[in-house]
Amino acid sequence: MNTVGRRVGLALAAALMLSGLAACSNTGGGTTSTSTSAGGASSTASGGGYVYFLNFKPEVADKYAAIVKEYKAEKGVDVKVVTAASGTYQQQLTSEMAKSQPPTIFQINGPVGYATWKDYCADLTNSDLYKHLSDQSLAVSTSSGVWGVPYVVEGYGIIYNDAIMKKYFALPNKKVSITSAAQITSWDLLQQVVTDMTANKDALGITGVFSNTSLKPGEDWRWQTHLTDVPLFYEFSADKVDLTKGTPASIKFTYADNYKNLFDLYLNNSTTAKTLLGSKTVDDSMAEFALGQSAMIQNGNWAWNSVKDVQGNTVQPGDVHMLPLYMGIPGEEGYGIPIGTENYFSINAKADAASQKASLDFLTWLFSSDYGKKAVANDLGFIAPFDWFTGAGPADPLAQEVMAWMSKPNIKSVSWSAFQVMPNQDWKNNLGADLLSYAQGQMDWPKVVSTAVSDWSKQASAPASTK
Amino acid sequence: MRVSTYIKKWFPLFALPTTLAFVLAFVVPFGLGLYLSFTKFQTVNDATWVGLRNYTNAFTRDTDFVRALWFTVRFAVVSVITVNVIAFALASLLTRAIKGTNIFRAVFFLPNLIGGIVLGYVWLNIINGLLIRFFQKDITFSSAYGFWGLVIVVNWQMIGYMMIIYIAGIQNIPGDVLEAADIDGASPWNKLFNVTIPMVAGSITICVFLTMANCLKLFDQNLALTNGAPKNTTEGMALNIFRTFYNQQEQGIGQAKAVVFFVFVAAIAFIQLRATRSREVEG
16 A cells, blocks of 8 residues: 555656656746737748747737837738747746747847847848937947947936925925926935935825835836946946946946935935835836825836836926936036937848848838838837937837937937946846845945955956856 | 556556656656756856866855755745644634535635745735734835845745645545544544654645655745845745846856755755655554
């Protein structure tokens, strides 16, 4: 009896181990990647090639279905679009690239992404896409070719709700002399307004000036990537660091104290106690802003949909504007919000020539045909950096705000160049974890800074296996 | 006699589907993985040979892998003991003549039907809720929270399954043996240690093996509950390999770590099977 029992048990054990393995392989592809696919799986274009686009932006995943349908109707070519779930693009791309019909259009996030995928990036020097870039220096290129063409320009800053700001500036007991949020043009003014608003938060009907500083692991990119770009941008500019060669070997973090200024301002004037930030997500943060519990939030123009779609949203489109990330760095008043891109199209060099051409044809159509241009501006909401686009651009208020900052006279933009050369995701995640410890009061600031600096050197000096 | 010749004759045919599945889903990827651990690669069909460099880098580049290994070992030791002790205790309770044992068995087994990712997220909310309510802190404050959180989740998930195996084992104990012990005047503890436990040694082998293997391979629950927070200190080996692969983009090193991981798990499982099996008695 026991022997039989044991045999059954061992068979069960074997089955469980196998299912465990299956579960492991799933997490690479299936479970974490709720892929949206549109178009046929075995899509063939005229001339024997195929077009397969692995999309990075989950927020516009469903919009591509209509675009692909229209392209099929106009040109008779099937396009397959698959969208990787948020934060899983590298996993998805790695596994898709190993398949027999790999993506023909994929995206890299800048020089670091190019270094990883360089064997797969086709030269786009002669493509219409590159020729029609309004600023060709935006592309990812080396002396031997052009490997990634940006397709969307984005910007981020401190988004504020002017309805609440107007309420504040109407207060009889306000301590600042300025009369509107648009007049906040320096770190000092920002700090004065924010602290005074916190003192009057009951009168303003808010629980905090800033939405929570979401620091849950994986939800901390607004700080470890976006906010960190600013001090590093000024540092690289001041030191004249050449970023075209990719990640610098080391950083000094010269403006760490300025970074702390703004980060502390977020933490101390927040809707949420500092000790609870480790379980807050970006969505939580956006919801607080949408519901009018906070007056300001740091995020980019891609976030408009996540404000608009919150149930009970109180924020009017005409009330959202952006401020630069002032933190007290000398000369920062001459700069606006950080504007740039981390979205570059690359064409798979290992696909056959017909597929490469079909893929480029699709992208050219998307950004130059009448239907395509309308879809890009209105449905995808992209500020596309091509000369095919003239006129108003996307209608959403945050995109309008980014364009307004781009065209301000005598104001330069902070570039995204610094965060594009951060060594890898691990460096950012480690910084995020330390920022969380700092917020919790478990790590002091000098330690956060010194760890970020030493970790950069370590991660930037990749081991021999990756050289 | 005739039966065994039939088995011999038809064995290859009936074993074929499973063998094929095993080879395709296990042996081939395993071989490929072993090869890739000696290469530099971006995608699996595009690799260049680099020799043993990945293996030295796995240990020398940072101390995270060793830390993850140590975390996994501590976690496995604690969880294997708690899961098996609690499962066995429940099994002995639910094999007595109590009303509604079947309902209790079903209730304890149910958590096993939920996937690790879901359990991890559900428990994250429960644990954070309690920590925030009573300490104004959340699970990211200390690696101890994450460690014990994982122990709780894994216990909750696996106890029911192990309990079922123990119940089957206990029900298989012949009544006359227990009766004889009773007549000889054995105390309940004597009966437990000298009759019941030796008689269910087969179940113990299976349960310890299953819990050990699952704890060492821990991934879903780890990813969902802590994702390594605070700063990778609650990161098991599987999660460390995943992070090396995707967040550091060091596929070769990740693969080398995976091979080390396999050898480690296989060795421990083998030793454990040898050790517990030698204690089994035929009923």
